[in-house]
Amino acid sequence: MTLGCKWRYFRIIVILLVLFILLLGSFLNTQVSLLVPLFSGQESFHPVTNIMFLKTHKTASSTVMNILYRFTEKRNLTVALPAGQLFHLGYPWLFLTKYVEGFKDLNGTFNIMCNHLRFNPTEVEKVMPNNTFYFSILRNPVAQLESAFVYYKGYVPAFQKTKSLNEFLASPLKYYNETLSIKNIYARNNMWFDFGYDNNRRGEGYVRDAIREIQWRFQLILISDYFDESMVLLRNTLRWELDDVVYFKLNSRSEKSIQNLTRENRERVKEWCALDWELYRHFNRTFWQKLRAVVGLKRLAREVALLRERQRELMDVCIQDGRPKNKTQIKDANLKPYQSGEADILGYNLKQHLDNETLARCQRMVMPEIQYMAHLYSQQFPTNPPKKIRLQ
Numbered sequence: 001m002t003l004g005c006k007w008r009y010f011r012i013i014v015i016l017l018v019l020f021i022l023l024l025g026s027f028l029n030t031q032v033s034l035l036v037p038l039f040s041g042q043e044s045f046h047p048v049t050n051i052m053f054l055k056t057h058k059t060a061s062s063t064v065m066n067i068l069y070r071f072t073e074k075r076n077l078t079v080a081l082p083a084g085q086l087f088h089l090g091y092p093w094l095f096l097t098k099y100v101e102g103f104k105d106l107n108g109t110f111n112i113m114c115n116h117l118r119f120n121p122t123e124v125e126k127v128m129p130n131n132t133f134y135f136s137i138l139r140n141p142v143a144q145l146e147s148a149f150v151y152y153k154g155y156v157p158a159f160q161k162t163k164s165l166n167e168f169l170a171s172p173l174k175y176y177n178e179t180l181s182i183k184n185i186y187a188r189n190n191m192w193f194d195f196g197y198d199n200n201r202r203g204e205g206y207v208r209d210a211i212r213e214i215q216w217r218f219q220l221i222l223i224s225d226y227f228d229e230s231m232v233l234l235r236n237t238l239r240w241e242l243d244d245v246v247y248f249k250l251n252s253r254s255e256k257s258i259q260n261l262t263r264e265n266r267e268r269v270k271e272w273c274a275l276d277w278e279l280y281r282h283f284n285r286t287f288w289q290k291l292r293a294v295v296g297l298k299r300l301a302r303e304v305a306l307l308r309e310r311q312r313e314l315m316d317v318c319i320q321d322g323r324p325k326n327k328t329q330i331k332d333a334n335l336k337p338y339q340s341g342e343a344d345i346l347g348y349n350l351k352q353h354l355d356n357e358t359l360a361r362c363q364r365m366v367m368p369e370i371q372y373m374a375h376l377y378s379q380q381f382p383t384n385p386p387k388k389i390r391l392q
């Protein structure tokens with residue numbers, strides 16, 4: 001065979017190979033693109049892996065936690081999980097190291113801490129390495145209190161005797177007694193309480209000092225009302241890939257369990273939860289300052305659009321009917337979210353016939369926090385009795 005002839009054969013084989021790969025790609029369609037992370041390689045140099053997330057209540061914190069759990073698995077990291085049969089790290093009591101499973105044996109190796117706890121910096125610092133990145137999330141207190149009211153309706157004494165949040169806000173002190181029960185923390189300045197401060201105290205100096213201290217201890221405070229913008233800022237700050245912060249909304253309620261507040265009562269929340277309101281106002285301001293400085297508004301718009309596009313793409317791949325479902329519609333017990341109070345908490349059904357790799361990825365994205373925590377616990381402590389899960 002002449003050299004020219006060999007060269008012709010070689011070119012034909014290369015063309016056939018390219019055609020074959022293109023054909024295979026179109027057959028597997030989205031499932032191929034699912035496995036190719038956005039921005040992979042570009043941002044993955046030295047991503048931050050030692051992270052403490054203060055999981056505040058009713059602030060989209062379960063969605064953030066799901067992101068952190070997935071990152072934990074992807075990078076083979078160690079999480080500080082609740083000990084024994086606990087589901088929280090001692091909440092509502094101030095955090096102590098004894099609430100962490102295996103604290104003594106694993107000390108010095110924890111990367112991630114993200115379960116509900118009441119912040120107690122000296123004890124948290126005993127668990128987490130010196131170079132830990134601290135962050136948290138806040139929500140507009142009007143929406144946060146409304147969400148908490150419905151979720152903790154039967155649990156919180158201050159909420160039990162009222163039909164609606166409108167009724168409660170008309171005269172809150174008729175129902176709220178700060179010394180009656182620790183459970184009342186959910187009824188007033190709950191985010192302030194989560195940061196470890198007194199949710200019933202007043203005073204300009206006290207508020208200023210507390211906010212200054214939070215700013216000093218936490219490198220970043222996200223705002224759940226701007227969740228996608230928050231994810232872009234988080235990704236850029238931690239040098240993560242965009243795919244690491246793609247999410248499905250978790251722990252949301254159906255429309256029918258949302259209460260509408262009168263305009264007057266929306267204003268009243270700002271007085272009733274004045275500490276949370278100050279906290280939110282301050283960190284909403286610094287959030288936008290950071291976004292401008294770290295990301296810039298042009299790149300922000302581009303990355304938010306990419307994030308939403310990727311979310312839609314994954315919705316198409318993973319989620320049956322492309323929307324969340326209520327508890328009676330969710331087939332797989334492992335994907336049923338915990339139900340509380342009068343909230344109708346939604347979850348997801350996955351599409352059928354997903355290949356194993358895609359199924360595992362989709363399952364992780366929709367797995368409610370209790371099941372995911374139990375899964376990581378069994379993985380990290382295979383010889384311990386598994387967590388007993390209750391979903392009501």
Ligand SMILES: Nc1ncnc2c1ncn2[C@@H]1O[C@H](COP(=O)(O)OS(=O)(=O)O)[C@@H](OP(=O)(O)O)[C@H]1O
Pocket residue numbers: 056057058059060061062063143147148224225227248249250251252253
């Ligand atoms: N991505 C995103 N963007 C905006 N809002 C979101 C998101 N994910 C969850 N949520 C809303 O957050 C509320 C649940 O908060 P948490 O998960 O922190 O609740 S919990 O304290 O852990 O029970 C809950 O609010 P309500 O629906 O008002 O109750 C969720 O709908």
